Amino acid sequence: MTPRWSGEWALDPAREEAVVDVLIPSFGRPAELAVTLSGLAAQEGVPFRVIVSDQTDDDAASLGQPAVRAMVRVLEAQGRTVRLERHLPRRGLAEHRNHLLGLAGAPLVLFLDNDVWLEPGSLHRMVRALRAAGCGFIGSAVQGLSYLDDRRPHERTELALWPGDEVLPERIRPDTEGFARWPLHNAANLAHAAAELAIPPGGWRLYRVAWVGGCVLFDREALLECGGFDFWDRLPPDHAGEDVAAQWRVMERFGGAGIIPSGAVHLEAPTTVTDRAIDAAHVILGQ
Numbered sequence: 001m002t003p004r005w006s007g008e009w010a011l012d013p014a015r016e017e018a019v020v021d022v023l024i025p026s027f028g029r030p031a032e033l034a035v036t037l038s039g040l041a042a043q044e045g046v047p048f049r050v051i052v053s054d055q056t057d058d059d060a061a062s063l064g065q066p067a068v069r070a071m072v073r074v075l076e077a078q079g080r081t082v083r084l085e086r087h088l089p090r091r092g093l094a095e096h097r098n099h100l101l102g103l104a105g106a107p108l109v110l111f112l113d114n115d116v117w118l119e120p121g122s123l124h125r126m127v128r129a130l131r132a133a134g135c136g137f138i139g140s141a142v143q144g145l146s147y148l149d150d151r152r153p154h155e156r157t158e159l160a161l162w163p164g165d166e167v168l169p170e171r172i173r174p175d176t177e178g179f180a181r182w183p184l185h186n187a188a189n190l191a192h193a194a195a196e197l198a199i200p201p202g203g204w205r206l207y208r209v210a211w212v213g214g215c216v217l218f219d220r221e222a223l224l225e226c227g228g229f230d231f232w233d234r235l236p237p238d239h240a241g242e243d244v245a246a247q248w249r250v251m252e253r254f255g256g257a258g259i260i261p262s263g264a265v266h267l268e269a270p271t272t273v274t275d276r277a278i279d280a281a282h283v284i285l286g287q
Contacts, residue, residue: 018081020048020127020217021104024112025096027055030065032115032267037071039117039265041078045124048110050075053085053100093273094232094242094280101228104220111243113214115267116142121202122263126217129204129259135167136222136254137247139212142266147187155183156193162206167255172210172248173285181210184258194261206257211244215264222254231284239278245285 022040026033033052040050056062063069063084072082087099101109108127112118122140130138158181162168172178184190184207199205226249229242250256 018047018049018106020046020108020110020123021106021220022048022050022110022112023097023100023104024050024052024114025055025093025100026052026062026114027090027272028062029114029269029272030062030068032269033062034065034067034071035117035267036112036114037068037075039119040112040123041071041074042120043118043123044120046127048123049081049083049106051083051085051100051103052114053087053096053103055087055090055096057088059086090237092232092235092237092239092242094229094235094239094245097242097246098229098232101220101223107220108217109220109223110215110217113142115269116214117265117267118215119263119265125202125204125263126259129165129206129257130217130219132165133162133167133206133255133257135219135256136226136250137212137216137218137256138206139209139216139247139256139258140262140264141185141190141209141212141258142214142264143188143191143262144266144268145188145191146268148191150187151192152183152187152189155186156189159184159193160208162208162257165206167206167257169252169255170208171252178208179210181208184209185213190258190260190262197260199261205260207260209256209258211247212256212258213243214266216243216247218250219254222250226250226253231280235280235283236278239280239283240273241280241282245281248281248285
């Protein structure tokens, strides 16, 4: 499969055109958002823009916080474009992601949750991996580093590496074998897997996933061809699993993979998604 945005220019940070639009749906958690932005400020090697869409009722309680504004200024001083959006009323996670996708224009889009810190080099590694694999998305599963001493080899039995950078389309549903891979992303499982694989600095390995939460880099055209999050109006405002539904549609046509090492650190803040009774993948894909 050939990536539609291929070409060495795509990895030249000296060009003005952004290769990646980083899309951050945000609600509350201004301290965590500031840390997320600080992680982006440490990324090099690929030109990117940042778009934050916030749904906190009080702007002063989120985008107006000093730490958030400081990190925005750092990114802008680096020459990055940062766009801060208010998007109300809240109509659900899928609608929020659909809105953000509509604001993007770069060949690649990184959906990044507002409680994830990226270690330096992560974005460049993901972009190179996606370019090499030519698939629909590459995900960096978020790692909870409070679990570094909690080794769970029984949850890593389903770890299956793709051969080289070859990623093929596959269908994932609760009744397929691939669904059993979901525990791979618990705790700090990928951090332990990365240590055991002894991947050299700058390298990576791609592996088969059920889905990836929190930090996913898409080929924007592939995501749009599969409908993106256009199903948002078929869901009630309170739902979860919208990212799973979108990824499964992309995986069936273009393939998708996780990357080791992940480089995405979960800040382990309390979730803002408290009602998970409606599963978007079940509603949209009929499972």
